[in-house]
Amino acid sequence: MADIQVYKRTPAEQQLAQRRAKQSMRNQVMMFSLMIFLTIVSFSMVVAFEAEVAGFSKFFIIPMIMLFAAVQVGLQLYYFMHMSEKGHGIPQMFMYTGALLGFLIPLTFVTIVWW
């Protein structure tokens, strides 16, 4: 079997790691509450539309919900799936390229196939 190396952190490293973990935890809780808040806002907009509150037309609500959804996907990726941390450059590049190319297809279909 290959040799197993045991690495011991120095006290300073240990402290730094703890501080980072604490910060990361705080960020996650904050982002989680933000996401719940966005979800509540989305639901209340739909309820407001159902109740025919003035100003809540579907031309306002649909783009807003789409926008909130995009923000939530971003938060999910960066804070809960750790994309904001180091060493994620390549996955990010591939995801953004893929999203761009994926976006092109519906764009073409909407502009020159269906209408």
Add this chain to the structure above:
Amino acid sequence: MSSVAQKKGFGATLWDWLTTVDHKKIGILYFLGGGFFFVLGGIEAMMIRWQLHIPNNDFVSAGLFNDLITMHGTTMIFLAAMPILFGFMNAIVPLQIGARDVAFPFINSLGFWMFFFGGLFLNISWLYGEVPDAGWTSYASLSLASQGHGVDFYAIGLQIAGGGTLMAGINFLVTIINMRAPGMTYMRMPLFTWTTFVASAMILFAFPPLTVGLFFLTFDRMFGGNFFNHTMGGNTIIWEHIFWIFGHPEVYILILPAFGIFSEIFSIFSRKRLFGYPSMVFATVLIGFLGFMVWAHHMFTVGLGPTANAIFAVATMAIAVPTGVKIFNWLLTMWGGSIKITTPMLYALGFIPSFVMGGVTGVMQGAAPLDYQLHDSYFIVAHFHYVIVGGVVLAILAATHLYWPKMFGTMLNETLGKVTFWFFFIGFHMTFLIQHWLGFWGMPRRVWTYMDGQGWNLANLISTIGAFMMAIGVIVLVINAIMTSVKNVKVANDPWGDGRTLEWAIESPPIYYNFHATPLVRGLDTVWIEKMEGNESGLTPAEPIKDIHMPNGSIIPLLMSFGLFIAGFGAMFRTEESWGLPVLIFGLLWTFVSMAARSLQDDTGYYIKKDEILRDLKRKGGQN
């Protein structure tokens, strides 16, 4: 497992090849599998040319001619060009980056077997007697109307083969990102590795649209779907878009590794560092990106409207810029170099004018108004053969000579190699140059015969003679390969004498774990740097010799692919035979059981002991 060569029976050798997960052996399997389909596609091409060599010929019927052109195109693109390139990538890229294997050896094997069974499925259509006949593009209105099972073979066969390609692409991406030797930064990767990387990224993004399109086609034809049926609210143009969203990147997936191979050849045989390496990398990435923005130039005459046509025309012409950068870099690599005209170099020299001609006609077609004149004429046939034969096939033949020693340990005969080149090169220009004029003179593509007295007779005859010269060239190559293998004269590490990258610093063919110790990479063309500094071996180890972890071979990839192969027949005959549905379910179940077997089995591979590596080293006199 011992590394000492043992006499093995035929059965044991066969089992070894069927279960192998070694990238070098899978490379050879890809090479031989692709070579087999290349010969099949070539025979189809000869039949097409023989049918057209005189007017009003009745060598084949109109229906058989449709089968031939469809299968020629499909076979050459999906089953010959791509697998052979995958063969070289498998055999060479892990060596170039100093790795012991690809990242996922099991998936590598699965990718090969899926390609093989997909290709077999497609070609069984010849034995069954109902062959795909809607063109290699299989435009939906035609492919939906096609009688019999021909297009079903196309849809299911390509689905299976395409799955294999996608796996191979992902495997190379992960390998190149994660398994480079210490010191090999992105900007020190040899250009063949770079082009493999970009081509694999393109596979990752281009093959899912093909998968979706083929599923739509399968559902429309076999399961009562209506995606492309306009009478039921579908849209037949969607197939064209989906096909070309895949199909255009596909041609760059083919040509980029070809560019990589030629970059290696120019720099090896000019004995110079590749001129403008960073701009070559940039151009490769840019071509990969722009390749996704131009698909609608195949559809200018569909009626997309002037705005869409203009956008796609401009994007198309933009691709000429990075390609031009590459051409000039190759020319300047040779400039002032000490050039050795070997067979691979001869191919590289022939490639530049041929490919430039194909590129120039490409820009001509990119001009949308002119494309209305050229569309569906022989001009198009001439153009795409100029880029694919003049680019990809020349690269494949060049790499066959260049990497033959690294793959098989013997050297192809140089004289016969040059004979092959001249027959193939002259034959190629004779076949396709005149077809530009045939297009101008109004000959439409995909016609099975033509009337006398239209001025097309002589040109078609010249074209046919050229095609047979290409065939002679390929036959000479096959004879060369057989002779070389029979003689079996083993060669040293670097038979060309001027190798620059890591694969030339180790045995030909390399021992199954490639490197005794992972090498340290000190710059671009690391072996060249070491040699210039007096290190004869060309390698500096990055670590002491220690135990090496290796994967076990497995028969499961073959079984998984075979299940899909069976399921394909079930899907095809589901409605007309009572055994159709059970066979479909049985095949899928077979695949899932194989997958479960793989998941539940705890296979952690094995270790090669340090003593054994030292013994191997001693046997070779301490050399790599």
